[in-house]
Amino acid sequence: MTGARDLALVIGSGLEALGLEIVARSSTHTPYGPPSSALLTAKIGASRVLCLPRHGEAHTIAPHEINYRANLWALWQHGVRRCIGVNVVGAIAADLAPGDLAVPDQLIDYTWGRPGTFGGADGRVVHVDFAEPFDAELRRALAAAARAAGARVVEDGTYGVTQGPRLETAAEIDRLERDGCAMVGMTALPEAALARELGMRYAICALAVNHAAGRIPASATIHGEIERHLGEGMRRMRGVLERLVEALRA
Ligand code: HPA
Numbered sequence: 607m608t609g610a611r612d613l614a615l616v617i618g619s620g621l622e623a624l625g626l627e628i629v630a631r632s633s634t635h636t637p638y639g640p641p642s643s644a645l646l647t648a649k650i651g652a653s654r655v656l657c658l659p660r661h662g663e664a665h666t667i668a669p670h671e672i673n674y675r676a677n678l679w680a681l682w683q684h685g686v687r688r689c690i691g692v693n694v695v696g697a698i699a700a701d702l703a704p705g706d707l708a709v710p711d712q713l714i715d716y717t718w719g720r721p722g723t724f725g726g727a728d729g730r731v732v733h734v735d736f737a738e739p740f741d742a743e744l745r746r747a748l749a750a751a752a753r754a755a756g757a758r759v760v761e762d763g764t765y766g767v768t769q770g771p772r773l774e775t776a777a778e779i780d781r782l783e784r785d786g787c788a789m790v791g792m793t794a795l796p797e798a799a800l801a802r803e804l805g806m807r808y809a810i811c812a813l814a815v816n817h818a819a820g821r822i823p824a825s826a827t828i829h830g831e832i833e834r835h836l837g838e839g840m841r842r843m844r845g846v847l848e849r850l851v852e853a854l855r856a
Pocket of ligand 1 (some may be wrong): 643694695696697768771774790791799815816817818
């Protein structure tokens with residue numbers, strides 16, 4: 607396989623609009639059960655890259671139902687050591703608008719009840735260093751790829767991870783804003799923490815598809831904004847990923 611063999615993309619909503627050309631599928635099982643789908647090999651630019659749709663190929667798995675441990679374990683078993691999460695988010699910060707990309711540098715966890723560690727079963731508790739949850743080099747590469755693709759990109763910001771699947775109340779978003787969150791999504795955790803436990807380098811490229819609850823312009827609706835920005839944004843994301851994969855091949 608040409609390209610970065612140790613690289614994988616874990617892709618969320620908007621998978622179809624990315625228009626990936628799947629050239630191979632590999633079904634796999636893990637000690638944690640099945641991952642969200644077979645591991646897909648997709649052609650991205652001149653490279654072939656392992657991709658895993660975290661909601662399943664038909665988008666049937668809700669954020670709180672995703673088997674994050676199986677997903678990360680399956681990728682690790684396949685030799686993945688660098689992982690990019692492709693996520694959609696709601697925009698909270700004033701400098702982030704629907705259609706923009708963001709490369710977050712911090713996380714706050716508002717989820718509950720998600721199995722979030724590989725440790726524990728054999729009595730060994732793991733306390734990974736998670737002060738900086740994302741890999742700095744992958745973040746730089748993502749920001750550079752986004753700029754090169756002509757996308758508007760916010761190069762940092764805190765991603766607040768909510769439980770879903772419902773969207774937030776306006777008061778919940780007010781709280782996230784007070785906490786310092788620039789964006790809100792439902793799937794960055796425990797994915798990022800599990801990658802860290804495995805020693806996998808991990809970063810996120812987030813596409814803002816709506817203003818978060820309570821921040822929607824009077825003339826719009828949250829679902830209208832998502833519909834408007836998801837397809838177009840993901841087509842732009844594809845250009846970013848092509849550049850990223852090319853840069854990481856070296
Ligand atoms: N909230 C949570 N997750 C999301 C949102 C949102 O507004 N938009 C896209 N994913």
